Amino acid sequence: MSIKLEIKGIGVFWQKKRYLFSNFKLKLNPMRKILTFIFATFITGSLFAGGLVTNNNQSAMFTRLQSRNASTAIDAVYFNPAGLTKLEDGFYASVSNQIIRQTKTVTNNYGFLSGTKPREYVGDVTANFFPDVYVGYKTGKFAFSAGFGPVGGGGGAKYEEGLPSFEMRIADLVPGLASQLLPVDNAIKAITGTDPGFRNITGYSSDILFEGTSVYLGFQGNVSYKINDWLSIAAGARYVSAKDTYKGYIQGVEIDAPEIYGGSQTPGDYLRTVYTLTGSNPAFGALPVFATYLDDATTVEADAELTGNGYTPILSVNISPMENLNIAVRYEFQTKLEMKTTVFDGKDAEGMFIQDSVAIKDMPAFLSAGIEFKPMEKLMLSGSFNYYFDKNVDYDGQEDVEVNKIDDNFLEFGLGAEYGLTEKLRISAGWSATITGVNSDYQSDMTYSTNTNSFGGGLGFRITPMIDLNIGGQYTMYAEDTKSFNHMLGTVPVPVVETYNKKTWLIGAGLDFSF
Secondary structure (H helix, E strand, O other), rough: OOOEEEEEOOOOEEEEOOOEOOOOOOEEEOOOOOOOOOOOOOOOOOOOOOOOOOOOOOOOHHHHHHHOOOOOOOOOOHHHHHHHHHHHOOOEEEEEEEEEEEEEEEEEEEOOOOOOOEEEEEEEEEEEOOOOOOOEEEOEEEEEEEEEEEEEEEEEEEEOOHHHHHHEEEEEEEEHHHHHHHHHHHHHHHHHOOOOOOOOOEEEEEEEEEEEEEEEEEEEEEEEEEEEEEEEEEEEEEEEEEEEEEEEEEEEEEEOHHHHHOOOOOHHHHHHHHHHHOOOOHHHHHHHHHHHHHHOOOOOOEEEEEEEEEEEEEEEEEEEEEOOOEEEEEEEEEEEOOOEEEEEEEEEEOOOOOOOOOOOOEEOOOOEEEEEEEEEEOOOEEEEEEEHHHHOOOOOOOOOOOOOOOOOEEEEEEEEEEEEEEOOOOEEEEEEEEEOEEEOOOOOOOOOOOEEEEEEEEEEEEEOOOOEEEEEEEEEOOOOOOEEEEEEOOEEEEEEEEEEEEEEEEEEEEEEOOO
16 A cells, blocks of 8 residues: 655646746555555454463463373363363362453664654553353263353454554654655745745644454363273363454554645645645645545544354363373364354445455364373372464455465463462462464564463462362463564555563453362
8 A cells, every 4th residue: 555646747837926846746656545444353362361362371270280181180071072071970169260461562763753762552452251061971980061161252352543554654644745745846946036935844643543342152062981990081062152353543644744835734734735835726636635635534434343153173182091190182173154244324444344255263273282290199280282284274354365474383381389388278379471473473562472471379278178279370471572564654564563462461360169
């Protein structure tokens, strides 16, 4: 997207004591609106533990241990369905919630952005309600279970000052209009001997807001069967209901024109001022036309949502070669998600959102493995590994677009330990890490992924023989990443460097029940 104004063949001559301009042409290249929201997959996907678009922090117990792939407690409904056969016969339930805060920071050194360079943009992601609910019934060799939780997304993000990809389009008005008004200044100076300085635009201001939410709710059911004392299997499926919402605007765009011509004003008003000051000469008739265009183009509103659903088959195996050792493997198939767009009140961000259009938002298949080992009665050690098949997912989101954004599949590791201080009180701590496989084509100010290290800790307390309390906290550190690219200012590539960072903390609490 670019702005290009061309002034061709200016011929100046004197006729009846008036200056006339012949063969004056102000040309607009065909283009989309000057400003658009490029929401793409910004808020969609994993905000917390897990892969690119998968949440793995699916219980309060995970929060305090960071490793649950070999669980044989009620949260095994999600992490290890085959392990539910290790429970005693009876009915089990679990309810938990996590409160999550994430800060996303993008810096950009584009020279025409206002303020100090590099310019920093901060987005706050909030999730006050991140629930997980599990129920299970174990009888003999069978266990039947169901679960509910946000398997992707789960929060909302707000950027009070927008993002670089929004504002760079506005910043382009300063050099763009200045360069295109230069020939007008030169033509008038050639005739009058005086440079009017119409091109002397020094800055801009704007009002930008972007808000997005994403919730991928998973409804899961499993059937588990104990083959013998050391081997169990399970099969299940998850129904995923996905919804992304996008709201925002760009408005109040003004440029800082010379004070003699009115100072700060909208780009359209300034071009009309220039046209008036040239005597409304027909030779400059394209100026008011372009002014009207800018009036419309510099006011953008978005109010849209994408909705869709898909299904995830799940297979699970649990192996217990000895009483104090448990090994688990789980495979989740790829979830096909096609999300349909709905635009409200015509606020389509100047054509960025198209009513009833479909976006591909598949969730990748992944393989998980875990181990739990109890070297003594009071101590439990746990290890987990997840391998996400991201290379099989079309992350550009469109069938007719082929952009390779993934070099390697996503990896996640976890280690945890729990120790019983008393008969009722247990403490735990854990570490998890991720290695992303994205390349620079994936990274943008709206969607980026970097390697992480997370640390969690907390406690478990048995309130009664039937009720267990889990409380935990987690902090995630993200590796910083930098991307260099060219921003097109008209037809001129301008080098830009962006830096991406995040930080996340959360607290979780839950109650487990057995009957």
